[in-house]
Amino acid sequence: MLFAWILTILALFLSWLWNVRLRSSNSHRPYKVLHKPIQYLQADFVVVGAGPGGLAASKCLIEHEKECLVLVIERGMDPSPAGPFPRITGLAHRHNLLSYAVESVGSKLDSGWYVEYPLRYGRNEDDDDVPCSVAPYPRGCAVGGTSNMDWALYFPPVPAKVGLKPIEAVIVPHAFAVSRNPLSWGFAESAGAVLKRKHLSSFSEPYMRNSVFPGLLRIDKYGCRLSLSHHLMSQQSPSFSILEGCEVTGFSFDDKGTVTSVQCRSVDSQIFKVIVRKGVILSAGVIGTARIIRQVFPKLQEHFFVRDSIALPLIFRARPGISDDRRNLRSFTAQIMWWVARRGPFLNAVCDTLAVVDLPSLGSRAELVVFLLPFGGRDPTLYRRLGLDRILGMFAEGFMMFLTLRGVDGACFELSAESPGKEVERRKEFHPLFDRVISFPASTMSPSTLTNVVAAFMDGIQLCRKIVAEPPLAHFSTGQEAVDVTLCADPTRAVQYVQLMRKPPSKLKECQRASAPALLAWAKESSRTPAYMEAYIRRHAIWFGFGSGSCAASLANGDESFRVSGTQNMFIGDCSGVTEKMWRAGGGDTLSAGSVSTAMALGNAAAMELLSL
Structure with missing residues (x-):
């Protein structure tokens, strides 16, 4: 009887291992x-x-x-x-999953x-x-x-x-996402209603101007990231x-x-x-x-100038249990779905839906590209890796929209020269990141370009707010936008707002509950002023990482x-x-x-x- 039980357990284990292994044909190095x-x-x-x-x-x-x-x-x-067993040892290599791309930074x-x-x-x-x-x-x-x-x-x-x-x-194989977060679907439907146009991406026409479309992803048929080295060198030489x-x-x-x-x-x-x-x-x-x-x-x-796209993050509050934030991504249900059936939010893409809008104020080639990221809750590690200020982490669960500009003349930064060895060592004593900073502090963009870029982002912010307010995305979000209260004029209310947003509802005092509607209305009104939006854009815009x-x-x-x-x-x-x-x-x-x-x-x-x- 004991021997039969051992054989049964062994058979079940082998069956499970066969079903959950990383099925990609790129397991063995062909070089x-x-x-x-x-x-x-x-x-x-x-x-x-x-x-x-x-x-x-x-x-x-x-x-x-x-x-x-x-x-x-x-x-x-x-x-x-x-x-000797790459298919088994590869089970722990989660950097092959799209949802772990951000965590690979650093x-x-x-x-x-x-x-x-x-x-x-x-x-x-x-x-x-x-x-x-x-x-x-x-x-x-x-x-x-x-x-x-x-x-x-x-x-x-x-x-x-x-x-x-x-x-x-x-040519490298690309496909649409195997699994999709509801926020991505909601964004596609709402953006389609606002822009009045949807587009189905293909290699011949990956996007269409003034439309929303699904992104083609470099993934295999099981939804895992395609290993470029294994694919290109598949014929062992x-x-x-x-x-x-x-x-x-x-x-x-x-x-x-x-x-x-x-x-x-x-x-x-x-x-x-x-x-x-x-x-x-x-x-x-x-x-x-x-x-x-x-x-x-x-x-x-x-001089070494790197041409890149400027990006601005906007963060909105999501309904509980929908986003791909860490608290949902690493929940017990998500772990079971992954280890038992190789499914669940671990295979969700960092971004699989985009929208493109013309920007005539910046030239005939200029476009605003909106990336929908189905996560954005309070996560200091995630924010640091994305280059975002932790002050924007107001919500336990949220989602991001990255507004990026492309086709803008003069959008570039200059690589800094390496300092002498003694100077580097002296500065590293005060800040360890000094020798890792590769750009000069001063912007290379002209004042007129900076003004036009800020104006374009203002228009983009208004567009994103319209999309969030449009069903069905409005059903997945409360509509609240993360506010940088350090840019607001009233410091007393700013402190009260942070305390309100950072505390769980069960730990709020009666006076805080009573003042909550007024504080939320104040934050919303403040974030709509031109002065706030310009200050927000200048503080939180980042280089997107598409340098050339x-x-x-x-x-x-x-x-x-x-x-x-x-x-x-x-x-x-x-x-x-x-x-x-x-x-x-x-x-x-x-x-x-x-x-x-x-x-x-x-x-x-x-x-x-x-x-x-």
């Missing part, structure tokens, strides 16, 4: 990973960075030269499951960079309050790069050419390998400007070099590639070539090589210019140009 530098390394092609651009470039090189040796040098590690998958807020009035160079004036700027630091931690939304690549020949985009945990420190050139070797340093400070026979592609990302160019060619480019174009000035011919000026066989193959002409040819779409698809397209273009030598 070789080198963990320690070898004393004598040689390769035909060296790709710096294993992000989307570097992987696409490697795939192109292998497809066109079957016998070539391709070595990718990656500063981070490979996050995919290792060991993890080992992230480079840990910070940037200044774009619309604040600036910070004094000697200001010690650095942590309060900067926001995280997520950049991937692992095999797969930013594709491991972005929101997996599809944006079409900007047009890329080598000479006069257009380069085809690298003995000529391809990744050297992880190493960074590039320099290059050796001959008299003609041809790269002959790459100088590297491992995480344990071991110095070594890689002999290059044919060429090098820089795909370390919009920040990483710029830092390499500045270090190796200090006179090639004086930082190294465009380093290209030998930015219109027809991705070759680094002054070299013969070094090329840029990621979003840092997006020129202004390419950006304009793509309709001024800042989100597309900094997307994963553009990084892959430029990586492919750089590889094709290198092969043509």
Whole structure:
């Protein structure tokens, strides 16, 4: 009898394991990973960075030269499951789930960079309050790069050419979300009623102006994030390998400007070099590639400007039990749904519904893009990773709308130069984030552009309020908007309002209950004034993280070539090589210019140009 029970339990366990395993075909690494530098390394092609651009470039090189040796040098590690049982060990790798993309910020998958807020009035160079004036700027630091931690939304690549020949985009499977939060559905219906137009996304037409539409997601058929490295390198090649945990420190050139070797340093400070026979592609990302160019060619480019989209968060209160906030996401019911049936809110996307509205005041190309995030409750960790002020965490459960601007001329920030070693150490004693801040405090935008941007966000705020007040989204929300009371004129009422919102209803005093309607009405009225909205926009706007174009000035011919000026066989193959002409040819779409698809397209273009030598 005991033996029968053991067999039954074992059979049930195996059945459960078969049903809940990560069913993705990307469990096994189809490539070789080198963990320690070898004393004598040689390769035909060296790709710096294993992000989307570097992987696409490697795939192109292998497809066109079957016998070539391709070595990718990656500063981070490979996050995919290792060991003899990757399908079982992969059960704990929740970063593959879309709902965990935000929680990857600050993890080992992230480079840990910070940037200044774009619309604040600036910070004094000697200001010690650095942590309060900067926001995280997520950049991937692992095999797969930013594709491991972005929101997996599809944006079409900007047009890329080598000479006069257009380069085809690298095709990666995308699909609509497997599961969907009710707030996303409510937003789609309400926005459709306000904008009078809905659109069904496709690769040929991913969005339509003045409409609401579902986003295409880079996911597999089970709803998990598609591993870009496993997908692009699905055909195992003995000529391809990744050297992880190493960074590039320099290059050796001959008299003609041809790269002959790459100088590297491992995480344990071991110095070594890689002999290059044919060429090098820089795909370390919009920040990483710029830092390499500045270090190796200090006179090639004086200023490094990163083009990006400015985003503004709006947070509204949600009805209990609807949002994907941590208290709901990690509830007992959600855990059971995940571990028993591989379903539930863990597979919900960070964002799967968007709306686009024209902004004629900022130009013919300018658009306001609204991202609906079905979470926004009081969560200090989440707010910090999104770069939001904790003062906005007024509600236990809520949802966010990120208002972003694209197609705006002059929306960029300048990368700061590295300070001398002693200066960095001195400043780190006062604020540890100092050496992680990569942008200058002062804005590069003109006063007229700043004024127009603020006015555009004001119009966007009014639009979002209309959408929230429209059924069916109005049934999922109380309509309350998170208010930054530090911007209000009455400090006494501001303190009373915070106490009212932060305390559970059961712990409120009678006097607080009696004054609640008046306080809520005061907060709503204050948040509608132009002075408050302008102050709110300037304080809480952030850079969205779709950077591009930082190294465009380093290209030998930015219109027809991705070759680094002054070299013969070094090329840029990621979003840092997006020129202004390419950006304009793509309709001024800042989100597309900094997307994963553009990084892959430029990586492919750089590889094709290198092969043509």
